[in-house]
Amino acid sequence: MNLLHKERDLARGYSEFAYAPVPTRMTKIIRKNWIWQAYRFIRLNIKIIRIVAFGHS
Amino acid sequence: MAKIVVIGAGISGHTVSSYLQHYLGKKHEIVVVSPNKNFQWVPSNIWVGVGRMKPKDIYFPLAPLYKKWNIDFKRALAKSIHPDGGEGFDKGYITIEYVTDEDKGKVEKVDYDFLVNATGPALRFDKTEGLGPHNGTSVSVCSYDHAAHAWEKLQESMEKMKQGIKQNIVIGIGHPGATCQGAAFEYVLNVYFEIKRKKLLDYADITWITNEYQLGDFAMGGAYIKYGGYITPTKVFTESFLAERGIHWIKQAGVQKIDKKTIYYEKLDGTYHELKYDFSMLIPAFSGPGIKAFGKDGEDITSKLFKPNGFMIVDADYTPKPFEEWKASDWPSKYQHPEYANIFAPGIAFAPPHTISKPHKSPNGTSITPAPPRTGMPSGVTGKIVAQNIRDWIKTGKPVMKHKASMAKMGAACIVSAGYGLTNGIAATMTVYPIVPDWEKYPDYGRSIKYTMGEPGLAGHWLKWFMHYMFLHKAKGYPFWYLLPE
Numbered sequence: 397m398n399l400l401h402k403e404r405d406l407a408r409g410y411s412e413f414a415y416a417p418v419p420t421r422m423t424k425i426i427r428k429n430w431i432w433q434a435y436r437f438i439r440l441n442i443k444i445i446r447i448v449a450f451g452h453s
Numbered sequence: 454m455a456k457i458v459v460i461g462a463g464i465s466g467h468t469v470s471s472y473l474q475h476y477l478g479k480k481h482e483i484v485v486v487s488p489n490k491n492f493q494w495v496p497s498n499i500w501v502g503v504g505r506m507k508p509k510d511i512y513f514p515l516a517p518l519y520k521k522w523n524i525d526f527k528r529a530l531a532k533s534i535h536p537d538g539g540e541g542f543d544k545g546y547i548t549i550e551y552v553t554d555e556d557k558g559k560v561e562k563v564d565y566d567f568l569v570n571a572t573g574p575a576l577r578f579d580k581t582e583g584l585g586p587h588n589g590t591s592v593s594v595c596s597y598d599h600a601a602h603a604w605e606k607l608q609e610s611m612e613k614m615k616q617g618i619k620q621n622i623v624i625g626i627g628h629p630g631a632t633c634q635g636a637a638f639e640y641v642l643n644v645y646f647e648i649k650r651k652k653l654l655d656y657a658d659i660t661w662i663t664n665e666y667q668l669g670d671f672a673m674g675g676a677y678i679k680y681g682g683y684i685t686p687t688k689v690f691t692e693s694f695l696a697e698r699g700i701h702w703i704k705q706a707g708v709q710k711i712d713k714k715t716i717y718y719e720k721l722d723g724t725y726h727e728l729k730y731d732f733s734m735l736i737p738a739f740s741g742p743g744i745k746a747f748g749k750d751g752e753d754i755t756s757k758l759f760k761p762n763g764f765m766i767v768d769a770d771y772t773p774k775p776f777e778e779w780k781a782s783d784w785p786s787k788y789q790h791p792e793y794a795n796i797f798a799p800g801i802a803f804a805p806p807h808t809i810s811k812p813h814k815s816p817n818g819t820s821i822t823p824a825p826p827r828t829g830m831p832s833g834v835t836g837k838i839v840a841q842n843i844r845d846w847i848k849t850g851k852p853v854m855k856h857k858a859s860m861a862k863m864g865a866a867c868i869v870s871a872g873y874g875l876t877n878g879i880a881a882t883m884t885v886y887p888i889v890p891d892w893e894k895y896p897d898y899g900r901s902i903k904y905t906m907g908e909p910g911l912a913g914h915w916l917k918w919f920m921h922y923m924f925l926h927k928a929k930g931y932p933f934w935y936l937l938p939e
Binding site for chain 2: 418419
């Protein structure tokens with residue numbers, strides 16, 4: 397375990413980084429899930445292309 | 454036949470010259486002036502800095518491509534602009550000084566009908582005592598050779614960790630007014646990833662140091678995004694990324710000095726602090742490259758063309774006003790000099806009307822405020838519209854100027870890589886629309902919530918990988934390059 401993670405447990409509620417949300421195990425699994433991420437890859441590409449297209453005339 | 458001179462061959466300058474040769478063919482003369490012999494895809498420097506790519510993977514030589522495109526490539530530094538002509542020239546000209554071995558120091562005057570100043574930034578390591586890889590003790594990832602040097606130093610640190618020697622790793626912003634927080638943030642996450650991959654985390658204490666008022670400001674005043682069922686500030690998103698990895702952070706910090714072992718910084722509350730380090734990557738301040746300007750009779754008119762920071766004056770509203778009165782319409786849309794209509798400055802070269810982040814000063818009078826970012830997508834988009842406007846002007850004989858791209862109407866995607874690998878990689882994909890908040894159009898959050906988002910995942914890493922190859926394909930002028938977006 398990272399030293400800071402230990403410190404985080406001790407300092408909970410007192411140090412600033414103790415207030416940041418951390419992902420659950422399920423969130424981490426979804427972030428690496430091929431099927432979901434392939435879908436997000438397509439959606440993100442579409443979104444970025446739209447942003448570029450809107451950005452200039 | 455018109456003659457267009459482009460100063461700079463980075464993302465913006467190369468975009469301008471690529472599209473101009475595509476639009477105009479060989480009927481008009483295009484000259485590119487740059488001291489660099491290679492084009493580099495700067496966003497991938499991060500991967501060079503952690504040994505995932507070699508410098509040769511992210512650059513290619515410009516001379517063969519420009520020869521094929523019939524572009525006259527002069528490897529030289531631009532020294533001065535003479536927009537009114539003089540000394541035998543009845544139109545504007547620039548003076549350049551060659552940097553190649555055979556012509557080193559040779560000075561030449563190059564006249565123009567249209568001038569595009571797309572120089573990018575000068576890296577001002579000298580603005581922070583002891584900063585930088587050349588005369589200082591920190592490393593940088595601002596260019597591929599800097600990034601390769603950073604990787605060497607990081608390996609030395611990791612070797613010490615393997616011997617059980619704990620290392621303080623400090624990554625962030627090396628000047629109270631510097632920008633490029635996204636790149637530094639990306640580097641800290643990648644360094645963490647590599648240290649974790651080598652199972653050395655117990656021997657590393659990693660700290661993110663930044664001049665941002667809040668994490669997630671990214672020199673854009675932060676943003677609001679849809680995330681986990683809430684509309685939440687990027688502060689939460691960014692802090693979560695660091696907390697998940699056990700990376701400390703220090704915000705509101707203006708680094709003032711660095712020596713072999715210690716970083717000295719001032720906080721926004723006026724207190725002074727010291728931070729010990731073993732490996733440090735800190736982004737320097739940027740400025741314009743210091744090009745001078747002279748009138749017809751040789752009088753110095755630099756202040757007419759450039760702001761004191763060396764960036765070029767364009768069609769922005771530079772009237773000084775308080776933060777509360779800043780408007781989206783202050784930002785330029787044509788990147789054209791207001792007096793010399795045939796001079797343009799896309800990309801980093803233009804002087805922003807003000808910062809995007811709210812300015813803050815410490816009680817000691819130190820401004821600790823990030824400068825506005827103009828790298829990546831804005832550099833490409835502004836370069837393209839400048840090329841389109843010059844093309845229309847040449848073809849119609851009139852300054853039509855119908856192509857516009859204000860940063861207050863333009864979006865940007867920032868893909869913050871946090872690890873490398875087809876199945877193991879991760880990146881935070883962040884989009885903002887527009888880059889500069891428009892509180893009149895979007896009174897709730899300053900930006901479109903539909904198109905402003907942040908999402909960590911493997912898809913982001915694939916996207917960054919895909920963009921690396923796509924943009925190098927485009928820059929190399931491979932088939933159908935002009936169909937690819939900026």
